[in-house]
Amino acid sequence: MSVEFIGMISTHDVSETRPAHGPVVDPDYTRRFARAHEEAGFDRILVAHSSASPDPNQVAAYAAANTERLGLLIAHRPGFIAPTVAARTFATLDQFSGGRVAVHIITGGHDAEQRRDGDYLSKDERYARTDDYLTVLTRAWTEEEPFDHEGPYYRFADFKSEVRPAREQGIPLFFGGSSEAAYRVGGKHADTFALWGEPLAETAQQIASVREAAAAAGRTDVPGISVSFRPILGRTEEEAWERAERILATVKERADVFGGRRQVLPVGPGATPQNVGSQRLLAAAAKGDRHDRALWTAPAAATGAAGNSTALVGTPETVAQALLDYVDIGATTLLIRGYDPLDDAVDYGRELLPLVRQEVARRDALKVREAAAQGEAEARAEHAVAAR
Numbered sequence: 001m002s003v004e005f006i007g008m009i010s011t012h013d014v015s016e017t018r019p020a021h022g023p024v025v026d027p028d029y030t031r032r033f034a035r036a037h038e039e040a041g042f043d044r045i046l047v048a049h050s051s052a053s054p055d056p057n058q059v060a061a062y063a064a065a066n067t068e069r070l071g072l073l074i075a076h077r078p079g080f081i082a083p084t085v086a087a088r089t090f091a092t093l094d095q096f097s098g099g100r101v102a103v104h105i106i107t108g109g110h111d112a113e114q115r116r117d118g119d120y121l122s123k124d125e126r127y128a129r130t131d132d133y134l135t136v137l138t139r140a141w142t143e144e145e146p147f148d149h150e151g152p153y154y155r156f157a158d159f160k161s162e163v164r165p166a167r168e169q170g171i172p173l174f175f176g177g178s179s180e181a182a183y184r185v186g187g188k189h190a191d192t193f194a195l196w197g198e199p200l201a202e203t204a205q206q207i208a209s210v211r212e213a214a215a216a217a218g219r220t221d222v223p224g225i226s227v228s229f230r231p232i233l234g235r236t237e238e239e240a241w242e243r244a245e246r247i248l249a250t251v252k253e254r255a256d257v258f259g260g261r262r263q264v265l266p267v268g269p270g271a272t273p274q275n276v277g278s279q280r281l282l283a284a285a286a287k288g289d290r291h292d293r294a295l296w297t298a299p300a301a302a303t304g305a306a307g308n309s310t311a312l313v314g315t316p317e318t319v320a321q322a323l324l325d326y327v328d329i330g331a332t333t334l335l336i337r338g339y340d341p342l343d344d345a346v347d348y349g350r351e352l353l354p355l356v357r358q359e360v361a362r363r364d365a366l367k368v369r370e371a372a373a374q375g376e377a378e379a380r381a382e383h384a385v386a387a388r
Contacts, residue, residue, distance in 0.1 A: 003327055003360050005353055006073055006226070006335040007037040007345050008046040009063065011054050016303065017250040017339045025054050027062070033342050034063040037070060040349020044071035044102060046335065051116035057089060064097040072097065073174060075104045078133035079119055079126065084159055087140035090171055091163045099166035104174040104194065105130065107182070109275025123274075127181040129153045134173070134189040141170050174226065178206060178277040187213025192224035192333055196277050197310040198284050199291040200325055203227060207330045226333035227326050228308035230299065231319050233347060244296060244313045247339050251302045278305035294322040308335070320355035327360070 011030045014020040022029060037045050045063065047056040060072040072093075076086065094101040107130045108114045114126070121129060132151040139147060146160040165171045175186035176194040186193050193210045195203060207225050214223055232247060234240025273279060282305050285297035293314075300309040312319045323334055334356070338344020 002332075003356060004043045004226075004333040005041070005356075006044045006046055006333060007040070007042040007348075008048065008335070008337040008341075009033040009037065009059075010048070010341065011059055013342070015339050015341050016254065016299075017247055018341075019254075029342075030059065030062060031066045033345070034067050034070065036342055036345050037349075038067045040345050041353050042070065042345070042349070044073045046073045046104060047075060049075035049077055049106065051113055057093065060101070061093055061096070064093065064100060069100070071100045071102060073102045073104050075106055077106055077108055077117075078130045079108075079121070080117055083133045083136035083154060084140055084156060084161070087137050088161050088163050091141060091161065091165050094166045094171055095163060097166075101165075102172040102174060104176060105134065105186075105190070106176050107185070109177070109273070109277065111274065123179075124181060127179075127185050131185045131188065134185070138170075138173070138189070141165055176277070178275075178280055180209075182276070183209045183213040184217075186210065187215075187223065188217035188219070190223045192226050194226040194228065194333075194335070196281055196305075196308045197227050197229040197295065197312070197326075198280060199295055200329060202280065202284060203326065203331075204329045224332035225330050226335055227331045228335040228337075229295075229323070230309065230311040230338060231336050231344075231348065231352060232296075232311050232313045232339070233316055233319060233351060235315065237314055237318065240314050240318075244311065247311075248298055248302060251299055251339075273305060281305035281310060284310070292322070293325055294318050308337075316351040316355055320352055320359065323352075323356050324359055327356075 009030065010033070012020060012022050012024055012026045013029055034045060047059045047063070049056050056074050056076070060074045063070070064072055074090070081089075090101055090103055107126050108119065109123070111123075114121070119126070129152075132153040135151065136149050136154050136156065139149070140159065140161050141164060143160065146158045148158065149156045172191045173189060174192045174194050175182070175190035177183070177186055178195065187210050195206050197203070198206070210225065211222055214221075232240055232244045234243055273282070281297065281300040284291065285301040285305075289298045290296055294312045296311040296313045299311055303309050312322045314322070326334070336348060336352075338348070
């Protein structure tokens with residue numbers, strides 16, 4: 001068993017609790033942010049996408065040039081460039097970075113946000129287009145001979161890319177969403193299906209839905225599962241919750257302005273999100289602020305669940321165990337980011353990631369010992385039968 005940790009970077013200092021500082025693209029901050037994640041021991045960093053943000057491919061290339069081993073998870077909306085062009089773009093960066101690229105597919109959950117870039121398709125049409133897009137994208141990375149494609153949204157003839165992914169296993173595809181359409185398309189194509197941090201029971205239901213969709217698509221493998229949180233740590237439980245309440249107060253004060261210089265999606269407690277993922281977070285928050293071991297949904301209620309907005313609150317030991325609770329129900333990847341983005345990434349690397357990895361290693365060692373003991377017992381039984 002292994003657990004992958006993903007962080008998230010931006011190109012300037014901003015969060016729900018921090019007004020935007022500096023230029024939108026601050027090279028020094030971006031470099032320090034990426035290196036902080038590498039030094040903290042993260043496996044990858046997510047580079048987000050919106051209609052107003054810097055181009056994630058360029059940001060990822062800059063981060064790759066300023067780190068040595070850190071993986072890159074590049075958010076990508078299908079439909080704005082041809083899948084054949086995207087295939088070459090990602091494969092080129094994968095080659096230059098030594099095989100560090102993964103792609104996070106976000107089909108788009110809000111009509112107004114899509115229209116800012118000229119996309120007027122309905123949600124169902126967007127998912128149908130994503131299905132067609134990913135069919136072309138993955139073929140472009142794997143086909144040895146030129147191929148034709150004639151689908152509902154894309155049509156190509158005699159295409160073959162000379163640039164391929166750096167690794168034999170290709171470029172991993174992550175896929176985000178919580179609707180039935182997302183399960184269907186992501187279950188068909190994704191190596192890892194990304195969810196926001198809901199209570200354990202609801203998360204288990206989503207994992208089951210993803211696996212059912214993968215099986216319905218004819219897959220024999222099981223997609224990995226990523227779950228996202230906003231950990232809030234303290235030396236004691238009381239200190240962690242005091243910090244959480246201070247964060248919440250600031251979030252409420254800034255609910256109508258956070259997120260940079262322009263709102264990407266409706267925010268604040270009165271927001272009515274179109275995407276099912278945000279709707280599910282608000283439904284969990286309506287049931288209560290605290291769930292399971294350490295899940296806190298109050299920030300989701302305060303922001304209108306704009307993005308991954310549920311927290312895990314407590315000491316590093318408590319939050320580590322809470323993360324492991326999600327591993328126990330099937331999570332293979334944990335995406336965590338803080339409200340003090342750069343400083344929190346450093347703290348996670350020092351206080352949180354080692355605890356989770358140590359426990360995973362302990363469990364792995366125990367399974368090896370148990371398997372060895374079982375093998376010895378079976379061998380003794382076979383020997384006893386043969387000796388009769």
